[in-house]
Amino acid sequence: xxGFLYSIALQLKLDIxxxxxxxxxxxxxxxFFLLMGGIFxxxxxxxxxxxxxxxxVMSVSMGAFIGLPPSLTETYxxxxxxxxxxxxxxxxxxxxxxxxxxxxHLMIMSLILLLLAPAVFGAAxxxxxxxxxxxxxxxxxxxxxxxxxxxxxxxxxxxxxxxxQLIFLPSIMLSGILFPADLLPDFLKTxxxxxxxxxxxxxxxxxxxxxxxxWYMLLLLCLAAFLCAILLKKQSAA
Numbered sequence: 001x002x003g004f005l006y007s008i009a010l011q012l013k014l015d016i017x018x019x020x021x022x023x024x025x026x027x028x029x030x031x032f033f034l035l036m037g038g039i040f041x042x043x044x045x046x047x048x049x050x051x052x053x054x055x056x057v058m059s060v061s062m063g064a065f066i067g068l069p070p071s072l073t074e075t076y077x078x079x080x081x082x083x084x085x086x087x088x089x090x091x092x093x094x095x096x097x098x099x100x101x102x103x104x105h106l107m108i109m110s111l112i113l114l115l116l117a118p119a120v121f122g123a124a125x126x127x128x129x130x131x132x133x134x135x136x137x138x139x140x141x142x143x144x145x146x147x148x149x150x151x152x153x154x155x156x157x158x159x160x161x162x163x164x165q166l167i168f169l170p171s172i173m174l175s176g177i178l179f180p181a182d183l184l185p186d187f188l189k190t191x192x193x194x195x196x197x198x199x200x201x202x203x204x205x206x207x208x209x210x211x212x213x214x215w216y217m218l219l220l221l222c223l224a225a226f227l228c229a230i231l232l233k234k235q236s237a238a
Contacts, residue, residue, distance in 0.1 A: 024067030029059035051123035054177035064143035072151025127206040139200030145224030152231040171195035
């Protein structure tokens with residue numbers, strides 16, 4: 001147990017020094033927030049009521065789908081995996097350490113957005129902060145679960161970048177956070193519901209943490225955990 005906690009602490013230190021994590025989890029989301037937040041609240045002042053939730057969904061999605069998978073691919077497609085196996089360290093320890101570290105960073109970024117949105121753009125504060133953070137934790141976990149599946153499945157960094165964008169962009173564009181989903185054709189609205197962002201966004205809205213919004217998120221989380229277990233078992237046998 002102490003070894004596992006040490007690996008989490010070590011991963012947190014490594015992530016703090018990581019330029020790619022700094023860019024995907026902090027710098028780009030903040031730039032996007034400052035630019036798009038100003039545009040949205042000027043063109044559509046009513047978006048102040050949901051600005052915090054929409055920018056948080058975008059930031060979490062970027063960190064989970066674009067920031068986390070390359071680290072996993074590098075670890076489990078190279079020499080680090082051999083070090084794990086040579087020292088008898090279970091392969092799941094690396095995944096869990098990266099998952100928890102990324103979870104902490106995304107939660108910190110979300111807290112920064114929660115504090116900045118009302119101060120900079122006069123955005124509304126979520127009605128119930130405990131419900132908001134509970135929904136946020138679920139969405140971060142689901143998104144990171146999908147990111148782990150990506151990182152363990154795709155072995156090439158170039159292919160991984162393409163696969164991550166194929167999940168990130170539709171998830172954001174079809175979620176209703178950039179513009180009302182009602183403006184989309186019916187088939188795109190249906191396709192958008194397959195991604196986690198619409199469910200996460202709905203859960204984070206006031207009174208949104210309800211079974212009809214939550215069940216699909218939990219299903220995706222269980223599916224991602226199941227696929228990660230299978231992929232790690234194959235990695236161990238290889």
